[in-house]
Amino acid sequence: MTTTPQDLRTDQTPLAPGAPRSGTTFLGLPTAPRGVGHLRGDRPFPDAARDALRDGQLRANLGHATQTIRGKRAKVVAELPDWQQLRAAGSALKAATMARLDEHLEELERQVTARGGTVHWARDAAEANRIVTDLVRATGTDEVVKVKSMATQEIGLNEALEAAGIAAHETDLAELIVQLGDDKPSHILVPAIHKNRAEIREIFLRTMPRVDADLTDEPRRLAMAARSHLRERFLRARVAISGANFAVAETGTLAVVESEGNGRMCLTLPETLITVMGIEKLVPTWRDLEVFLQLLPRSSTGERMNPYTSMWAGVTPGDGPQDFHLVLVDNGRTAVLADEVGRQALHCIRCSACLNVCPVYERTGGHAYGSVYPGPIGAVLSPQLTGVEDNASLPYASSLCGACYDVCPVAIDIPSILVHLRAEHVEAQEKPTAESVAFKALGRAMSNPRLWRLAQRAAGLGRLVARGRPTMPAALPFPASAWTRSRDLPTPPAESFTAQWAREHGGRS
Amino acid sequence: MRVALFATCLVDTVVPQVARATAALLERLGHEVVVPAGQACCGQMHVNTGYRREAVPIVANHVRAFAGAEAVVAPSGSCVASIHHQQAMVARRAGEHGLADEAEALASRTYELSQFLVDVLGVTDVGAYYPHRVTYHPTCHSLRLLQVGDRPLRLLRAVRGLELVELPGAESCCGFGGTFSVKNSDTSTAMLTDKMANVLATHAEVCTAGDSSCLMHIGGGLSRLRSGTRTVHLAEILASTEDAVSPHQTTRPAVTA
Numbered sequence: 001m002t003t004t005p006q007d008l009r010t011d012q013t014p015l016a017p018g019a020p021r022s023g024t025t026f027l028g029l030p031t032a033p034r035g036v037g038h039l040r041g042d043r044p045f046p047d048a049a050r051d052a053l054r055d056g057q058l059r060a061n062l063g064h065a066t067q068t069i070r071g072k073r074a075k076v077v078a079e080l081p082d083w084q085q086l087r088a089a090g091s092a093l094k095a096a097t098m099a100r101l102d103e104h105l106e107e108l109e110r111q112v113t114a115r116g117g118t119v120h121w122a123r124d125a126a127e128a129n130r131i132v133t134d135l136v137r138a139t140g141t142d143e144v145v146k147v148k149s150m151a152t153q154e155i156g157l158n159e160a161l162e163a164a165g166i167a168a169h170e171t172d173l174a175e176l177i178v179q180l181g182d183d184k185p186s187h188i189l190v191p192a193i194h195k196n197r198a199e200i201r202e203i204f205l206r207t208m209p210r211v212d213a214d215l216t217d218e219p220r221r222l223a224m225a226a227r228s229h230l231r232e233r234f235l236r237a238r239v240a241i242s243g244a245n246f247a248v249a250e251t252g253t254l255a256v257v258e259s260e261g262n263g264r265m266c267l268t269l270p271e272t273l274i275t276v277m278g279i280e281k282l283v284p285t286w287r288d289l290e291v292f293l294q295l296l297p298r299s300s301t302g303e304r305m306n307p308y309t310s311m312w313a314g315v316t317p318g319d320g321p322q323d324f325h326l327v328l329v330d331n332g333r334t335a336v337l338a339d340e341v342g343r344q345a346l347h348c349i350r351c352s353a354c355l356n357v358c359p360v361y362e363r364t365g366g367h368a369y370g371s372v373y374p375g376p377i378g379a380v381l382s383p384q385l386t387g388v389e390d391n392a393s394l395p396y397a398s399s400l401c402g403a404c405y406d407v408c409p410v411a412i413d414i415p416s417i418l419v420h421l422r423a424e425h426v427e428a429q430e431k432p433t434a435e436s437v438a439f440k441a442l443g444r445a446m447s448n449p450r451l452w453r454l455a456q457r458a459a460g461l462g463r464l465v466a467r468g469r470p471t472m473p474a475a476l477p478f479p480a481s482a483w484t485r486s487r488d489l490p491t492p493p494a495e496s497f498t499a500q501w502a503r504e505h506g507g508r509s
Numbered sequence: 510m511r512v513a514l515f516a517t518c519l520v521d522t523v524v525p526q527v528a529r530a531t532a533a534l535l536e537r538l539g540h541e542v543v544v545p546a547g548q549a550c551c552g553q554m555h556v557n558t559g560y561r562r563e564a565v566p567i568v569a570n571h572v573r574a575f576a577g578a579e580a581v582v583a584p585s586g587s588c589v590a591s592i593h594h595q596q597a598m599v600a601r602r603a604g605e606h607g608l609a610d611e612a613e614a615l616a617s618r619t620y621e622l623s624q625f626l627v628d629v630l631g632v633t634d635v636g637a638y639y640p641h642r643v644t645y646h647p648t649c650h651s652l653r654l655l656q657v658g659d660r661p662l663r664l665l666r667a668v669r670g671l672e673l674v675e676l677p678g679a680e681s682c683c684g685f686g687g688t689f690s691v692k693n694s695d696t697s698t699a700m701l702t703d704k705m706a707n708v709l710a711t712h713a714e715v716c717t718a719g720d721s722s723c724l725m726h727i728g729g730g731l732s733r734l735r736s737g738t739r740t741v742h743l744a745e746i747l748a749s750t751e752d753a754v755s756p757h758q759t760t761r762p763a764v765t766a
Contacts, residue, residue, distance in 0.1 A: 050695045359682045363699045397693060399686025399700070400557060402653035419595075422559030439560045446518065446555075447566035449547040449574070456522050471732060482691040486698040487729030490523060497516045497525035501532070501544045 030124070031387040032332035037125035037156040038184075039332075039386050041370015044393035048368040049360075061196045062365050066356045069190075072302025073353060073407070080298070089291045090410040094347035097284055098337060104249040104284050105328065111252025115314025117324040125155035128329045132157060132241065132274055133164045135325055139272050141166075141238045147256060147263040148172030149243025150350055151276045151329055153185060153372040154385075157241070168241070169233050171262040173226050180207040186366030186374065188352040189300050194365050197222065230262060240266035240321070241274045245296065245349070246289060247282040247326075253313045254326070255289065257296060257306050267310045273321035279328050280337075280346040292349060295409035299351035332385035341420040345380045347410045352377075354404035354414060360397055369394060376404035380417040388424045395421035456496045466491035510630075511541045513578035515571075515619070517588045518550035520721050527721050530748035531584045531622060537748070538626075538635060547574035552599065553591035558688045561599045565608070568596045572611045580629065581619040584744045586651025586719045589621040594654060621651060622744055623660040623719055633663045639749045640670030643741075644713035646704070646727065648720040649682050661719055661743055668746060674711040678703070685726035701730045708738060715741045 032039050041048060052058060077083050097104060109119040122128035136144055144161065146152065146168050158168045158179075170179040177192040178185050181203040185191030192200070197217040204211055204222065208229050215225055242263065246255040254275055256263050267273060283289065297306040315324050337343050355361045355375030366374030371382035371391065379398055383391035395418045404414045429436065445455040466472050471488040475481070483489055495503075512535050516528035532542045551571055552564035571592075575581050583589050593616045600609035626632055645665060651657045665673050684690065684700025691697075704727060708716045716731070718724050721742055728740030 046693050046695065049693065053695050053699050359684070359700050360693075360696055364696055395559075396689065397696075399649070399682050399684060399689045399697070401649035401682035401686070403649075403680075403682070406653060419557055419559075419561075422557070423561045424559075426559035427562070435558075436560075439555060439558065440563055443555055443560065443563035443567055446550040446552070447570045449549060449570070452549040459522050471729075474733075479691050482694040483729070485694065486733065487690075487701070487726060488732040489729060490725065492523055493525055495525070497521045497528035498544060498546060498548065500525060500529075502546055505544075 029335035029338050030332070031335050031390075032154075032385045033124050033126060034386075034390070036129065036160075037154055037331070038372045039154060039382050040390055041368075043370065045364075045368055045370070045397040046393060048370060049364040049397070052364045052368045055365075057196070057199075058194050058365050059363065061194055062362055065190065065193045066362045069302055069356045073299060073356065076298045076302050076304055079304075080294075086291060086295055087409055087411045090295050090349075091347065091412075093283065093288050093291060094410055095344075097282065098280070098343060098346055101279065101282075101337065104282055105279060107249040107284075108247055108252060108282055108326075109328075111249065112314055112324075112326050113252075115252050117252070117314040117326055120325060120327045122327055122329045122331070124331045125329070128155050128276060128327055128331070129157055129160035131327050132276060133160055133166070135272070135274055136161065136166050136239055136241075137164065139239050139323075143167040143169065143233075143237060144239040144241050145169050145171050145233055145237040145266045145270065146175070147240065147242035147266045148175050148191075148258065149241070149276060150188060150372060151243045151278050152241060154278075155276070155329065155331060157276065169230075169237070171230050171233070171266055172258070173223065173260055173262070176226055176230070177203060180204070184367060185372060187355060188350050188373065188375070188377075189355075190352075194367070230265075234262075234265040234269055237266075237270050239272045239274065240270040241276065242267060244275050244277040244281055246292060247277060248284075248286050248289065249282050250285050251313055253286065253311050256308075256310045257293070258308045258310075259301060259303075259306055261308050264308050264310050267312065268320050270321055272323040272325075273312075274325045274327065276327045276329060279330055279333050296349055296351055299349075299353040299407070299409040332387075335387075336381075336384040339384065342380065342384050342417050344412045345377065345384060345414075345417060347412055348377050348381065349410060351409055353407040353409065357403040357407050358398075359401060359403070360399065364397075369397065376414045376418075377412070380412075380414055380421065383421055383425075388421055389428055392425050395419075395425060453496075453499065456499070460492045460494055460496070462492045463494065511543060511579050512625075513575055513581045514542050514544050515548055515551075515575065515581050515583040515588070516544070517583055517585045517721070518554075519725070520584060521548075523725070524721050524742070527584050527742040527744055530742065530744040531582065534635060534637075534744060534748040535582065537750075538630065538632065540630075543578075545574045545578070549574070551588045551591045552596060553588060554687055556591065556595045556599055562603060564595075564599050565603045565605060568600055568612055569605075569608055571596070572608060572615055575615055575619075576611075578615075578618065580625070581615065582622055582625045583619070584622045584719070584742060585721065586621045586648050586655050586657060587722060589619055589624075590650040590654035592616045592619050621655055621657060621719060623651075623657050623664055624655065626664060626747075627660040634667035635664065635747050637668045637747045637749050638670050638751045639668050639746045641714045642672045642674060642712065643715045643717055643746065644674045644676040644708060644711040645679070645743075646676055646683065646708070646716055646718040646723065647679055648718050648723045651719045652680060657719065661717075664743070664747060665717070668749075671746070674713050676711055676716075677707045679707075681707075683723050683727050685723045687722070690726060697726075698730075701726060705730050705734065705736070709736060713738060715739055715746075717741050717743050717746055719743050 174192040187193040552567035555564035596612040684697040724740040
């Protein structure tokens with residue numbers, strides 16, 4: 001017996017951002033349910049980040065990896081004179097697609113069906129897991145091979161399959177490392193970015209049956225070990241599960257973009273192929289891929305072209321899987337679509353360029369975000385998919401430096417969405433908090449010049465605490481302590497600039 | 510030209526010498542400076558912390574205070590970026606379309622200091638003298654939202670006696686981020702540590718920038734480490750002459766308790 005959606009959905013699903021919070025009438029669209037999948041962390045971001053920041057090995061691994069990939073991306077992006085036009089085209093295509101998503105999805109269903117595939121619609125993670133589990137069970141097998149996929153990580157498919165007695169083997173090298181190490185992915189593109197070669201060698205030696213005991217940490221040797229480990233699974237598996245980078249509505253084509261060729265093995269060898277895809281991944285026409293297949297590899301791996309692009313439409317008799325199922329997952333996406341500021345987050349093509357340039361991600365790593373979607377895009381996507389209150393610390397996990405917006409290949413204005421979600425969180429609070437009381441009082445003072453002068457004079461009294469020193473004491477009460485623990489705070493002057501100016505200029509403004 | 514100076518709430522209250530320097534510089538260049546008494550804040554701190562409704566009357570106050578100004582200049586990339594990108598947006602969201610239009614009109618006459626000097630006044634050599642080894646940190650909002658580009662560097666290169674040293678990793682955020690520095694204090698400090706390491710690697714006496722908020726952050730860290738490298742706002746450097754060399758420096762090393 002598998003875990004059913006009903007068992008898991010004991011909690012009331014939180015409302016979408018911006019949904020009317022009426023007591024009796026449910027007017028908001030459902031967000032991703034609690035209790036299934038990996039969109040929520042156990043701890044607020046600042047707490048989880050604190051532990052990550054102390055992990056010197058993690059900091060070194062991440063610093064090295066993000067710096068390398070940043071450099072590669074910058075180099076190949078600079079080669080294209082029309083990069084900004086490509087970004088604008090990507091953004092416009094996504095916005096136009098989202099505006100008529102329902103029509104495009106139905107067209108996709110028609111085309112996939114006409115080519116011999118079967119389309120399934122899943123309202124949320126629990127429904128998607130049930131559909132996939134039932135499909136695998138119907139084949140009579142108890143193991144599947146998996147192509148790297150964010151959607152299946154999001155819905156917690158591996159756990160659902162395991163509960164049904166089905167073993168899911170990750171075949172992407174980094175996903176394999178994470179799975180063998182009983183770990184969690186920490187990056188969209190490079191899930192094991194937090195591990196270095198020596199750590200990977202240790203994981204392989206400990207967990208791979210029949211591994212060469214003399215395995216070194218040389219990348220080639222590690223890849224060969226993974227290769228022989230995976231090869232027997234590719235040849236044995238009767239069912240493969242994939243995600244999709246793109247789906248073309250007009251032709252019913254699915255596309256997977258990868259570097260290793262392990263995805264290609266999964267997509268071609270087994271008898272049954274099940275593809276799980278978020279409903280926002282489609283593009284209306286074949287021609288649209290022209291834009292995205294230029295944007296994606298340069299932004300993600302820093303390559304002009306990715307080594308393997310696999311495309312298929314339905315079933316081709318005598319060639320490849322003879323049974324194809326496409327599972328279209330909502331899991332909160334329609335709720336995101338309903339938010340006119342936040343919906344841009346659905347334009348994401350999962351390149352992870354924003355993670356690689358983010359100064360917060362670079363230092364805390366992906367696990368601190370608690371969701372399979374870490375970094376800047378995760379900080380805007382996860383809270384929207386789950387409802388802001390279920391990921392309330394994530395919109396604040398950014399200094400709003402804007403580096404993410406600059407590199408985003410589809411120009412998602414992540415800083416503006418972060419600010420919007422902070423407001424959604426503040427406005428969802430039914431009771432006043434110490435912060436809201438302070439901000440409201442400060443807001444009143446800043447709207448009224450007379451009150452503001454008084455407030456400035458009060459702030460100037462801070463110099464009495466400093467007792468003649470140029471900086472305030474390091475031991476101040478919270479929240480000032482959060483600053484002074486690591487930084488000096490200048491002692492405020494006796495007189496503000498505007499007061500001094502007015503005095504010296506005889507009250508003339 | 511008659512220039513209305515927007516000191517910004519932080520500079521006005523905590524580092525008034527930056528506004529004094531801005532006024533002195535503009536007057537030295539032959540312009541009349543006025544300081545509207547009703548000014549307070551642009552509203553950015555409220556908007557960025559999630560209090561966009563509460564920011565609307567702050568925006569209204571700002572628009573009232575600077576009504577009729579020919580040109581508004583502020584010694585802050587971040588506040589000017591907020592005036593350009595946020596004020597009208599929060600007003601419009603609150604249904605205050607009249608205010609939003611006024612804010613937009615005012616924003617089109619509002620300039621960050623280096624942009625005003627280079628683009629409006631057309632000067633890069635402001636006649637300053639500052640005999641120090643200086644490194645420049647491009648603050649995120651001046652770099653990415655306002656795109657001030659190399660304007661501050663061109664101004665600094667024209668300063669007599671100033672030795673400009675390139676800052677490694679210059680475009681990385683210092684970790685300030687407004688309330689981020691308090692809400693995510695540990696991550697903010699980790700970012701600051703790397704910024705300070707780069708600043709100290711230049712062996713500069715002074716780290717400068719166009720935002721007092723970021724300088725307060727970097728300077729607060731350098732001061733806590735008793736590093737001796739201090740932070741000085743770009744306006745203070747440009748206001749310095751042979752007659753008055755950097756009269757007030759923003760952050761002095763803390764007195765050892």
